[in-house]
Amino acid sequence: MRRGYKFKQSLLSRYLLLLLTALLFIPIAIPASMTASWLVNRLLSAQKDHGEPLRYGTGLDIEWAWHGEAELLGGATDEQLDAKLHELKNRYPDASLFRVDGSGRTRLQLPVQENMPTIWTADYAIAFMKARTIEKSEPFTVVAFIGGDSSLQSGFMVLELPRAFLVRSRPEGRSDTAFFGYILTIMLIVFIFMSYGFFHRIRRRLLSLEAAMTLPGQSGIPLPVSIGRPDEIGQLKMAFNAMIDELTRSKRREKEEEELRQRLIGSLSHDLRTPLTVIGSHLYSLEREPLSGEGRRSIQLMQMKISDLDRLLDHLLSYNLLLNGKYALYPQRMDVLRLVRQSAAAWYPLWESAGLEAELSLPETPIVWEVDEQGFYRVLDNLFQNVVRHAGGGGFIGISVEERYGLAALVIADRGNGMESTGSTKGAGLGLSVVDLLLKEMKLLREAESSSAGTRVYIVPIPI
Known part of the structure; x- marks a missing residue:
């Protein structure tokens, strides 16, 4: 019954594939879930951040604007410079602004800073600029020479802004792995449904085969079932159908043999009575003839055996009628x-x-x-x-x-x-x-x- 069996169509191959999927689930599912979570988070973040401009623009925008304002202040008086800084403070309310004149004296601080020196030495000025120009230093600092004069004769003005205003903030509670749990759960549910579907189909096919075995047809023999997939259960169904065919042929032969036996019994029961009746009548006639004692005993024995044989035929006919339900009874x-x-x-x-x-x-x-x-x-x-x-x-x-x-x-x-x-x-x-x-x-x-x-x-x- 293994005719037509192919490994790739078998239940074993599908079960091994399911087992391999289970073995590779953890080493593949976790990295894949984290990657998918990161991509989804990036996509959502990009969509949300688009159209939300920074309050003061980028660092480059602030730097160009600050240097532009400083150049326009060339030759301005102290009062004009202070007025301009107040104006710029209104433009950058979160920033700290101050200016230093050509003599190195701190003139105006918006707001006042406690650690700000009154007199700036050359060394301190160099150290300050070096420290504040380092990439990603805190706060973001722009130093511009007033009037664009790098000789420091007109002084310089400084803008300090926390870098938080230069970075688009993420929504609270979201990280690159925010969707990791959801994606991993979805993958786990998919794997569980695959496993359930595999065993549910096997169970359903076995139950259908069980129903076919327990529900006989009109002849008392179960009906053949459809084969379906040519896997192990399909091979079992083929064997079941072959058994049903053999039972059907066997029952047909049994029915034919039963009919032949019943006809034979009926024929014997009727056909043998005629010669028995003839033999009995001749024995009766012979008994009236003068016979020896031994002859009479032989005749009596033959009559007794004929009577037994007649009774046996009667039993045989009755038995045949009873088996066929044709014996008339009126309880x-x-x-x-x-x-x-x-x-x-x-x-x-x-x-x-x-x-x-x-x-x-x-x-x-x-x-x-x-x-x-x-x-x-x-x-x-x-x-x-x-x-x-x-x-x-x-x-x-x-x-x-x-x-x-x-x-x-x-x-x-x-x-x-x-x-x-x-x-x-x-x-x-x-x-x-x-x-x-x-x-x-x-x-x-x-x-x-x-x-x-x-x-x-x-x-x-x-x-x-």
Whole structure:
């Protein structure tokens, strides 16, 4: 059944792929999540920052504007210079402004700074400019010579602005990994759904196969199933369909054999009666002729065997009819003890001639069962006949009523060697098979208890 099997189409290959994904999930998912989070954060930050200009412009804008203002102040008086600084202070309210004149004296501070020297020496001025011109020094500082004169004769003016005003601030609480948890969670959920989908599909296909196995079709055999994917479950479905085909062919052959057997039994039951009747009539005629004692005994033995064979054919025909449901039964509620007494009365001479002591212990209270009268008579006849033929050596037959399963049961007992004994008198059991089928149609049950001391047969309604 491995025909057409391919590894890449198997459940094993898909499971190994899922397992490989699980093994690579942590080393790949975490870096990928962080990268994706950074990209998303950058994209959102760029979109948000676009259109939000800095308050004072960039550092280069401030530097060019400051130097431009300083150049325009060439030749200005102290009052004009102070007025201009106040004007610039209004333009840059977050900045610190001051100017130093040509003699190195600090003239105006907006606002006043405690650590600002009153007199600037050359060394201090050089050190100040060196410290403030370092990249990313705090605060952002612009030094411009008044009038553009680098000889320091007109002095210089200074602007100090915190660098925070030159940087576009990020929204609070957001970092490059702000979306890391969300992206990692999404990847984990995707992996969980992949795993769930893999096993859910397997479970669904197995449940469909189970349903197909447990729901028989009209013939009593489950219907074939669709194969689907050619993986392991597909191979199992192919094997199941092959089994169904074999069962169908087997049941068809069994039905044909059963029909043939039933026709054969029916033909034998009818066709053999004609020669038996002819043989019986000739034996009857021969018996009227003068014969020796040995001849008469032979004729009696042949008549007895013909009678047994006729009874066997009758059992065979009845068994065939019962199996096919064609045996006519008309169950009615009636007193079975009355039927037992009438049957026992008819059998009493035969028991006496066979040397059997009959003992009937039946209550006066009727026992009403739903039985077919002729069918129940036949059951009793078969059971009584078995006692005569197979347990006659015990010299006893007893009929009584006992309680079994909480119900009244009819008991037929003998003192023979038991059903397990061996010998030429042990029957083939066809008569008991007919008895069981008749009792089943009347919703009755036959049970037997056998030992070397004898056999007890119970007839009791089937417990509900």
